[in-house]
Amino acid sequence: MLQSREQVLAYTKQLVQIESIVNTEGEKVIAHSLHTLIASMPYFQKHYDQVLLEKTVDDAQDRFNVLAFVKGTKAPSNRTVILMGHIDTVGTNDYDELQSLAYNPEKLKEALKEEPLAEHVKEHVHSDNWMFGRGVLDMKSGLASHLFLLHYYSENPHLLEGNIVFVGECDEEDGSNGILTAVSTLNKWKEEYGFQYVGAVNADFVSPRYADDPNRYIYQGTVGKLLPxxxxxxxxxxxxxxxxxxxxxxxxxxxxxxxxxxxxxxxxxxxxxxxxxxxxxxxxxxxxxxxxxxxxxxxxxxxxxxxxxxxxxxxxxxxxxxxxxxxxxxxxxxxxxxxxxxxxxxxxxxxxxxxxxxxxxxxxxxxxxxxxxxxxxxxxxxxxxxxxxxxxxxxxxxxxxxxxxxxxxxxxxxxxxxxSSLYSPRIEISGKTNEEKRLLEGVKKAVETVQPSYAYPIVTRNFFPYISDMSFVAISDNEEGIRAANVNNPSFGTKLRVNYEEIRALNVPVINIGPYGVDAHKKLERMEMTYSLEVVPNLTNEVVQYVLSSD
The missing domain is CATH 3.30.70.360 (Alpha-Beta Plaits)
Incomplete structure (x- = not known):
């Protein structure tokens, strides 16, 4: 098991303190900060051409993605896993008089102790295992987990068979301009570097499905979303x-x-x-x-x-x-x-x-x-x-x-x-291809390996239940289905542009292993630290190792 808690926590705090509300200047700020952070790692100082600050295209906003990759040296392989997550957040108006503390988890937590709260929230406020603040759950701790693995393998490429690509994309909370731009770059890298994308791991948050639900979920595929x-x-x-x-x-x-x-x-x-x-x-x-x-x-x-x-x-x-x-x-x-x-x-x-x-x-x-x-x-x-x-x-x-x-x-x-809005396609991962089968096997093996060290059940489900950028790295719809979404959307081709051919060309099976918590997009947004900082990076690492291995 990788000792990840302190490093992922440090990355989370560093990312959370940057106000990166979607459709604001903050998205640009966090992208530049993230790019500087990755570029300063010794590996990327030597391989500066393997980290990219990428401006979005066909976008009314001036914002950027950050992409980077590490080539493993354990054995020659083109097999590549994408680690993806978004850098933007929703706004902070819901914090009312505590708005100035939304990006300071320690001070926010102290202030919340003086607020009238439900008993279960009080328990979390007084616990050392819960962190509060805008973006701690959705999804900067998940992005921090991916950063940890990127840094780890940049220092230990000899432990990596194949390659990992990190994608920190903007605009997930609104129009997905970030991932739609990144898909084009990922396809270019496939041609330029010979990458064979065998799986993608998103790190968006997971939450209880019902009251007193003890499970922590891994999602294999994602729900689709339409706006009829x-x-x-x-x-x-x-x-x-x-x-x-x-x-x-x-x-x-x-x-x-x-x-x-x-x-x-x-x-x-x-x-x-x-x-x-x-x-x-x-x-x-x-x-x-x-x-x-x-x-x-x-x-x-x-x-x-x-x-x-x-x-x-x-x-x-x-x-x-x-x-x-x-x-x-x-x-x-x-x-x-x-x-x-x-x-x-x-x-x-x-x-x-x-x-x-x-x-x-x-x-x-x-x-x-x-x-x-x-x-x-x-x-x-x-x-x-x-x-x-x-x-x-x-x-x-x-x-x-x-x-x-x-x-x-x-x-x-x-x-x-x-x-009248972007179609976020559904993605069904059912084992219909060899890569899907291997990814599903990797998830199963990862849970078997990590579960004994964690108290709560880690459970797999088939569809991530929220809108996410997972929808834009693969396509389960046929051409007729996509066509109906386009020709019946008056915005398509002007206000709204999606290159579905680029997505179909990438077409990588995707799962979600993300931080656990509650009240995302709310004043009491918070994440459980043990699962998010320790379990998530290790689950992800086990999946990466399995799907990249040639065994």
Missing amino acids: SFFITGAETHVGSAFEGLDPNFIAAELTRAINYNPALCDESLGETTVPPVSLKQMDLKPSYDVQTALSAYVYYNFFIHSWTPKMVLDKLCAIAEDAFTNALESLQQRYEAYAKLSGQPANPLPWKSNVMTYEQLEQQLVDLHGDTYRTHMEEFKAALMEREDLDTRMYAARVVEEAWRWMPEKQPTIIAFY
Whole structure:
């Protein structure tokens, strides 16, 4: 067993004290600091061409990745393992009056002792085995574990058969520009140095799955994440003549009722099930108050997948949208008739019918109708929209759909389904290739070796349950699935760029062995030090040694 605790702790403290909130100058600061740290190691002073500070491409922010590699000398081998982790964090507004201490674990812990806390949190605050602070769990202690191994093998290349590549990527907490840039470099290194990538180990955090869960988890593969979105048009009217129009918010509410928390939309694979979708935004697009009902509404939902493709998800949700639209119209008719009875007015059948289409179908209709005139206009519209700093990817997509809808000659109430954010692909590691089999065997051997020295069960599962950069080093989807995610995303090719061919070319099986703790992205973010500083580096090392060995 490697004696890692003190060195990983020192690296963790060094990284945590650097404020590296995503989409801020801090991301650049930590990248330069990390590059300086690695470049100062004696090995990299001699092999300075094996450490790289890499600027991201197609990125509105000025930020960098840090990559480095050590070539083992134990035996000639091109087999290579990637150790990856992100350098950015979420913000610190949740710390309230303790915000100034968020990056100082010792002082923060002392201050928290004076706070009113739940009993189990008090135990951790008064324990020497827990560290608090922004980034200690997500995921600077995991990155520190990888740094430890990079440093260890830089001093002991004779103990390494094959090679290890370290990737510290930016922007994991938002748009994954870091890993999407790094993939290109990893492919270049494959050609330049002859690397044969046989596995990747991410070091993102792991947490209990339920109350009093004693397990520490290793994840083999990762959940996929989509953001299915719906632009909903109605028929405007004065509020004093409510039933002469169709409020799109009424349809949106029925759609959310049908999708939100719906177990029928949980995706099961390899014995594991995703959590159901949940709403992340529901709004109308009226710019200001008046007494006219809204012209359109916009909703989107988080959607996790294990085996379904983006096309399958869109098909399922369009069917649900058809039902929701029909239910909304039936409910509206019933309420209209009840109101007519109360007011002594005649009630005629309302004129609307359900109408659902995908963004791809909308685009095709408009191209068929207007040809190059429409294409040129939308290209110019998107270019102008790109200049607006107030629009994130989700709102950018909504505005593109809204503009496209203006070109429809007959504007009957409609639901348009599309994707408005980055698709984080699912990765299934099931042993279908020799490299996957060897990686899974390596995990099993590592747990068998390390478990006797640690009190809590170390358990393997098939899908990392959170969004992570693991999604961008391999692809389990076929081309049809990827295509559906792209052509139904109004941001793709402008606000959003992903080179899936680069990912498919890399296509390395990936697992997650990361620090253990609770309350990531919260004021009480904390990690258990024994597992995170001692067990994680040794588990990772055992996997590295196994998959690189020629036995």
